[in-house]
Amino acid sequence: MQLKQLTSLLFIFSLTPLSHADAFAEMEADSSREASTYAELDAETGSCLTELRENNQRATKMLAVLKKKKSKIAKLEGKVESLTAKLIDRSGPKACDTSALNQRISILQNQNAQLNAELTTLRSTQAGNANQTQQALLTAQRENLALKQQMAELQNKLMLAGSKSNTVVQTVTANSLPNVSGIDIEETVDASWKSSARGFQNRLGQDFAYNCPPNGAVQNVYGGNNKYYVDSSVCTAAIHAGLMTAKSGGTVAIRIIRSKHGFKGSYKNDIQSNNRNNRYQKGFTFIALP
Numbered sequence: 001m002q003l004k005q006l007t008s009l010l011f012i013f014s015l016t017p018l019s020h021a022d023a024f025a026e027m028e029a030d031s032s033r034e035a036s037t038y039a040e041l042d043a044e045t046g047s048c049l050t051e052l053r054e055n056n057q058r059a060t061k062m063l064a065v066l067k068k069k070k071s072k073i074a075k076l077e078g079k080v081e082s083l084t085a086k087l088i089d090r091s092g093p094k095a096c097d098t099s100a101l102n103q104r105i106s107i108l109q110n111q112n113a114q115l116n117a118e119l120t121t122l123r124s125t126q127a128g129n130a131n132q133t134q135q136a137l138l139t140a141q142r143e144n145l146a147l148k149q150q151m152a153e154l155q156n157k158l159m160l161a162g163s164k165s166n167t168v169v170q171t172v173t174a175n176s177l178p179n180v181s182g183i184d185i186e187e188t189v190d191a192s193w194k195s196s197a198r199g200f201q202n203r204l205g206q207d208f209a210y211n212c213p214p215n216g217a218v219q220n221v222y223g224g225n226n227k228y229y230v231d232s233s234v235c236t237a238a239i240h241a242g243l244m245t246a247k248s249g250g251t252v253a254i255r256i257i258r259s260k261h262g263f264k265g266s267y268k269n270d271i272q273s274n275n276r277n278n279r280y281q282k283g284f285t286f287i288a289l290p
Contacts, residue, residue, distance in 0.1 A: 223263030
């Protein structure tokens with residue numbers, strides 16, 4: 001295309017001045033045809049030249065980004081090498097100073113020992129106070145039982161003095177009960193007239209108090225002579241033993257026993273008790289209130 005233009009120029013200069021205007025007109029026509037030819041080529045190729053320019057620009061930008069990333073990678077590699085060197089320096093064996101920690105542990109152990117000692121002292125004090133409270137409670141219970149026994153005896157005497165019946169009532173006072181040692185009331189029962197001693201049969205040798213309400217109904221009794229089987233009504237057995245009446249009620253104390261020869265019934269104070277002939281059975285006997 002350039003060779004053609006040069007040829008046209010040489011041709012123009014070889015012409016006479018009169019024909020120069022025609023020559024320039026012909027060159028303008030050739031330029032127009034070339035422009036149209038380029039336009040036709042762009043239309044046919046889909047403007048590939050424009051796309052190539054854009055791709056070239058993108059490639060230039062990507063190269064610039066890659067250069068920046070390479071620079072960052074180089075900096076990171078430098079940091080990694082520095083950290084690796086520091087780790088290598090720290091990996092060497094170093095002696096740990098545990099003196100402060102050991103001192104702290106020793107202080108805590110001493111404090112723990114002091115707390116344990118204080119706790120032991122506190123428990124001992126509480127145990128002592130509990131024993132004193134229990135002793136005071138038992139003393140109060142004994143005094144209360146003694147007062148109730150005295151009231152029951154007085155009521156019984158008043159009833160006997162005012163009675164017009166010819167029935168002879170064999171009374172047993174607290175002083176006439178068996179003189180046993182070591183009386184210690186373990187539990188006081190607010191009994192009904194059906195209450196027996198079966199619940200305490202496995203507590204041999206222990207003492208219990210029964211509060212029998214007045215105006216009671218007579219129940220079954222097994223045994224006599226101040227030895228009664230555990231299934232006996234304690235309150236009814238107390239009537240049989242002459243310690244109270246059904247009308248007066250009262251408070252009595254019993255001790256759990258074992259009878260080698262069973263329990264023999266008898267008739268006393270309008271109460272007929274039954275026999276219980278099994279040997280080595282558990283029962284109870286009335287004792288004086290402390």
